[in-house]
Amino acid sequence: MIGYTDFAINGRLPSILAAFHEALPAVDIDLIRRDSHEQLEDLASERLDMGFLTGAVNGKELQHCCVHQTPFVAVLPAHHRLAALDAVPVKALAGESFVLGEIHQWRHLVPQIQALCLEAGFMPRIAREAPNSDSIFGLVAAGMGVTLYPDCHLNYDRPGIVIRPLSDSDTKLTTEMAWLNSSTNPAVYRFVEITGKLLEQVSASE
Structure with a gap:
């Protein structure tokens, strides 16, 4: 197994x-x-x-x-103000609402995202928690917030979201x-x- x-x-x-x-x-x-x-x-x-x-x-x-090992990317609503950028600095997400996995289930990942944000000078404000990846992307597409997510061969054609590399972090x-x-x-x-x-x-x- x-x-x-x-x-x-x-x-x-x-x-x-x-x-x-x-x-x-x-x-x-x-x-x-x-x-x-x-x-x-x-x-x-x-x-x-x-x-x-x-x-x-x-x-x-x-x-x-x-x-x-895979780098983190920014996942944004399609009409977000940062969506026009080719790459997004983590520090530009300060003040944004974040959609993250539920801390109990995602306890190995959420602290890494928080640490990535702290390196950029802020603590992410968690607006929504979701049980799985599809739920996270769905909430982002609905405009409920942004997220940072590992770039594990994501489907870049997901409706309602845009995915951008990070310009100021090489965290993996x-x-x-x-x-x-x-x-x-x-x-x-x-x-x-x-x-x-x-x-x-x-x-x-x-």
């Missing part, structure tokens, strides 16, 4: 799964969408074999490695692959091996 976040499934996880299936087509993979903190709990209790989650990963019982979101040191599942170690080879190929091509 493999857990994943929205960011993982919109990032490098699909290519990793494809590489594993090509190498070991007889091995079935069960996937479950879980928040990062839930994955850490499920890994510790052996309800998951592997997790793809937002770092950082703590715990001596876990092995982990970075599989993807890290997606980690984690597994138990004590795992007795041989497929876990083959998965780690195949993932490592794929990441080496990606790194060499960049």
Whole structure:
């Protein structure tokens, strides 16, 4: 069983799964969408074999490695005053209403967004909280606020919003692959091996 976040499934996880299936087509993979903190709990209790989650990963019982880093972008209502810019400075969002994920479910991401804003000199004013990515984008499209979001191959044709790179920040979101040191599942170690080879190929091509 493999857990994943929205960011993982919109990032490098699909290519990793494809590489594993090509190498070991007889091995079935069960996937479950879980928040990062839930994955850490499920890994510790052996309800998951592997997790793809937002770092950082703590715990001596876990092995982990970075599989993807992606920059943050500004997500704005289509008619927002900053939408005409090619790139948006984070500091220009001071005073804006923000739409963020619910802190309980998004506890690994919201603090990173807050820290990004603090670096620009302000604390984001949270006007709305949403349970998932689609809800966040829907609320932004409705003009309820703006947000900062990892640029995980987002669909730039989403109606009602515009997505702009940040001009004054190179902060990135890290997606980690984690597994138990004590795992007795041989497929876990083959998965780690195949993932490592794929990441080496990606790194060499960049």
